[in-house]
Amino acid sequence: GENVEQHPSTLSVQEGDSAVIKCTYSDSASNYFPWYKQELGKGPQLIIDIRSNVGEKKDQRIAVTLNKTAKHFSLHITETQPEDSAVYFCAAKSWGKSTFGDGTTLTVKP
Amino acid sequence: GAGVSQSPSNKVTEKGKDVELRCDPISGHTALYWYRQSLGQGLEFLIYFQGNSAPDKSGLPSDRFSAERTGGSVSTLTIQRTQQEDSAVYLCASSLYQGANYGYTFGSGTRLTVV
Numbered sequence: 001g002e003n004v005e006q007h008p009s010t011l012s013v014q015e016g017d018s019a020v021i022k023c024t025y026s027d028s029a030s031n032y033f034p035w036y037k038q039e040l041g042k043g044p045q046l047i048i049d050i051r052s053n054v055g056e057k058k059d060q061r062i063a064v065t066l067n068k069t070a071k072h073f074s075l076h077i078t079e080t081q082p083e084d085s086a087v088y089f090c091a092a093k094s095w096g097k098s099t100f101g102d103g104t105t106l107t108v109k110p
Numbered sequence: 111g112a113g114v115s116q117s118p119s120n121k122v123t124e125k126g127k128d129v130e131l132r133c134d135p136i137s138g139h140t141a142l143y144w145y146r147q148s149l150g151q152g153l154e155f156l157i158y159f160q161g162n163s164a165p166d167k168s169g170l171p172s173d174r175f176s177a178e179r180t181g182g183s184v185s186t187l188t189i190q191r192t193q194q195e196d197s198a199v200y201l202c203a204s205s206l207y208q209g210a211n212y213g214y215t216f217g218s219g220t221r222l223t224v225v
C-alpha cells in the first residue's frame with residue numbers, strides 16, 4: 001500500500017519568514033496530493049491540493065510543488081503569521097482513501 | 111448540513127463497555143471515511159464507504175470495531191468491549207466521491223477516553 005513520509009516533524013519560524021514542509025510517497029499510482037491544516041481541538045481542514053498533471057500551484061501565501069519523477073511534494077508558506085501556527089498534514093491518494101503523513105507542528109513566533 | 115457533524119464530541123467510558131460514535135456527512139457526499147488520531151499522532155485509516163458499494167474495512171484494528179452507513183448518509187462506528195488503547199480522537203470525513211482529485215471535509219471528531 002501507499003506510504004507517506006513527512007519532514008520535519010516540528011518547525012519553528014519567526015513571523016514573516018518562510019516555512020517549507022516536505023513529503024515523499026511510494027505508490028506511483030497516486031495522483032492527488034492534498035494538504036490539511038489542523039488547529040487545536042478541530043478536525044483537519046483542506047488548505048490546498050495539487051494533481052499529478054500540475055507541477056506547482058499557488059494560493060496567496062501558500063504554494064505546493066510536485067515532482068512525480070522523484071515522488072515528492074512540498075508545501076511552502078511565505079510571510080508566515082502567528083495564525084499559521086498549527087499541525088500540517090500531507091496526503092497522497094489514487095483511488096479510495098488518502099494516506100497521510102505523520103504531521104508537522106509549525107510554530108510561528110511573533 | 112453545512113459541514114460534517116460528529117457526536118458526541120467527548121465520550122468517557124469504562125473499560126469493557128460498548129460505544130457508538132455518530133457521523134453526519136455533508137449532504138450529497140457519496141464517500142464517508144473514519145480515521146483515528148491518537149494523542150500527538152497522525153491519522154490512522156479505519157474504514158470507508160462509497161455509495162452502495164461494500165465498504166473498505168482494511169484499516170479496522172480488530173473485530174471489536176465495526177461501522178455501518180444507513181441510507182447512504184449517517185454512519186455509526188461501534189467499538190465493543192472497549193480497551194484503554196482505544197482512547198483516541200475518532201475523525202469522520204466525507205468527500206463528494208471516492209476518486210482521486212476529491213479532498214476530504216472533516217468533522218471536529220469524537221474524543222474517546224476509556225478508563
